[in-house]
Amino acid sequence: MKRLLDLRFLIGILFSVYGMILVIYGAVSHPVTQTVHWNIDFWWGILSLVFGLVFIALSRIPEKQDEDDV
């Protein structure tokens, strides 16, 4: 439950899910537009997935409590 309150974990989950959707969709249907001929879904999906996993990993580090001010 505590992890669900951690914003880093929430961001990680959302981006991992979006990354996976884009990677799978990009790999299966090879979408292109008139101006862009490389598989932007697939590659941007990989980046999103990596970003999401990094945030999930970051959320395993306990948050520092700075008790330094009034």
Add this chain to the structure above:
Amino acid sequence: MHGLFHANGVDYSIIAIYFVFVIGVGFVLKSRVRTGEDFFLSGRSIPGWITGLAFLSANLGALEIMGMTASGAEYGMITTHFYWIGAIPAMLFLGLYMMPFYYVSKVRSVPEYLKLRFNEATRGVNAVSFAVMTVLTSGISLYSMALIFQVLIGWSLTTSILASAVVVLVYVTLGGLTSSIYNEVIQFFLIWAGLLPIPLIGMHNLGGWNGMLSRLPAGFGHLWSNMGSASSNPMGIGWLGVVLGLGFVLSFGYWTTDFLVVQRTLAARNLRAAQNTPIYAAFFKMIVPILVIIPGLIALAVFPKIGHTPGMSYNLALPLLISKYYPPGMMGLGLTAMLASFMSGMAGNVTAFTTVWTYDIYQAYMRKDASDKHYVAMGRWAVLGGIVISIGTAYIAAGFPSVMDYMQTLFSFFNAPLFGTFLLGMFWRRTTAWGGFWGLVCGIASAFALYYLIPAHVFSSPDAGNFWRAWWAWFITVALTVIVSLITKPKTAEELKGIVFGLSNRPNYAGFPWYKRPGYLATIAFVILVALNVVFW
């Protein structure tokens, strides 16, 4: 109905996942909200990087994203003045000099600070004007978002308005300010994920920065070199108007006294985090032009007829680029980014409205001594009320095509004088309660008077009118506050302890490493800011 896009299943699932996700976050956070402090101030427990991103994103609504891209296409790089001369210096000033008074005095809202520093009447004026402006703004952003979705994917106005309003209602009611802040941070990352490919692809296709500029009117790549006089640039305003009106009065007024943004800093867990909130935000704010102004330039290079052809208004710069560059999948992500920015902007307005309504109007004038539980319940009802009024104003906005510019103008009526009041109140001990009150009231009145008495065509553009009017409203506020203060009785040093410069302890961070100290961070931000202005001169 058909829109510009033909969204398919994968696009709709990406949008649906976002809706489910934010409502889910609301339910998770509900368990944490027990007291009024939790609901309205997030229990003053949020780390600095989170409040910093939220501070920035509360302002980065759909209106801002679409509007700044449109402005980039219309005026070129000088639009960046809204960021680099406008927002950043004000944010650094808030963090370094004003936060200690806001945070240490333990106020729950901007109007409450005015009550402490001046009197009940000053608070009342600010609370009521802020509440009215905020619900009007959130209604107008609701309407403009619905309009975007109507153009893009063919949803009807009513469907878009109701769907977005219900989602905002659910998550803000459940989690209060924390829900808002969490969604603002998530939105910040979503905007980058959803929109960054546009400048990347655009620059690549156009042959880089110089390749892009070669297709644009001369001077579109510069900040200052065409600002010598008002007639030498398309925005119709010279450097002095930009520096005084936009850089000084309007931006400082907005970023340092508007409760919508200040509320995020109050949620920070300690004074140092509160001071660093706007300073962290300044670093991120500096790079936002990559997402909004550069796509505007790209849009003009790719669609040279934009702004001069029916169906291709400047406001559609960003959607047109999305539909040109994005395949299904990415399109869903781009739409989600815009939807998220709209919803978090609206949630920001609603939470700020809720707090001011509950603490500064309801508790101050209707029920003074109810239980904490009662005020939390009132806060939740205020969310509902604020959203219902917003839906109403959204339909009113639908009837007035130019209401957006008009609102922007109205909004600056209140922030410019308020900044004068704050500056004197915080830094000049002699300022009296009634000096503050009369200065503020007359400043607001004179802004209205200037607006109605001076015909619009006197100024070369609406922006020029706004900038100069803001400057004079601020000037009148300051002059009157000083005059009335000199003839009324000042507050004693005891009453002003901790809320006025010179009568409070300056925070001392000598024991901290440099990257945690507000002074060092703000200096670094300032150096980068100067460098940016020189590079794009």
